[in-house]
Amino acid sequence: MELALTPVVAGIIGYVVDRIAGTVPLFAIIFLVLAAVGTFIKMYYAYDVKMKAHEAESPWGKAQALAADKAKEQAAGQKDNPTDDALKPQATRPRRDAAADHAAADRAAANHLVNGADHA
Numbered sequence: 001m002e003l004a005l006t007p008v009v010a011g012i013i014g015y016v017v018d019r020i021a022g023t024v025p026l027f028a029i030i031f032l033v034l035a036a037v038g039t040f041i042k043m044y045y046a047y048d049v050k051m052k053a054h055e056a057e058s059p060w061g062k063a064q065a066l067a068a069d070k071a072k073e074q075a076a077g078q079k080d081n082p083t084d085d086a087l088k089p090q091a092t093r094p095r096r097d098a099a100a101d102h103a104a105a106d107r108a109a110a111n112h113l114v115n116g117a118d119h120a
Contacts, residue, residue, distance in 0.1 A: 003039055010035030 014031030018024070055061040 006039045007035040
């Protein structure tokens with residue numbers, strides 16, 4: 001009923017506006033098209049809401065919702081207590097300098113050669 005009645009009423013209103021303004025059936029066509037498009041958009045969103053509710057009640061929808069809740073809880077727990085260095089912000093992570101690491105290894109090797117293998 002709504003699908004047929006809304007564009008017809010909008011067309012009649014457009015016809016009345018055209019008669020008052022003295023124009024060709026410009027407003028009637030515009031109002032008719034806008035009403036039809038608006039009705040289809042409204043029907044689409046109403047259908048989408050009903051289908052999402054239907055899927056949420058189904059067994060597979062409940063399993064997906066449970067899995068999504070678990071994933072959110074795990075993500076929230078990791079954000080609150082980062083235990084891995086990769087999860088910490090860049091400023092709090094210790095910086096590794098490759099040149100300093102090589103220099104330390106070179107010093108250790110030189111000390112080993114100077115002091116000899118006996119003193120290691």
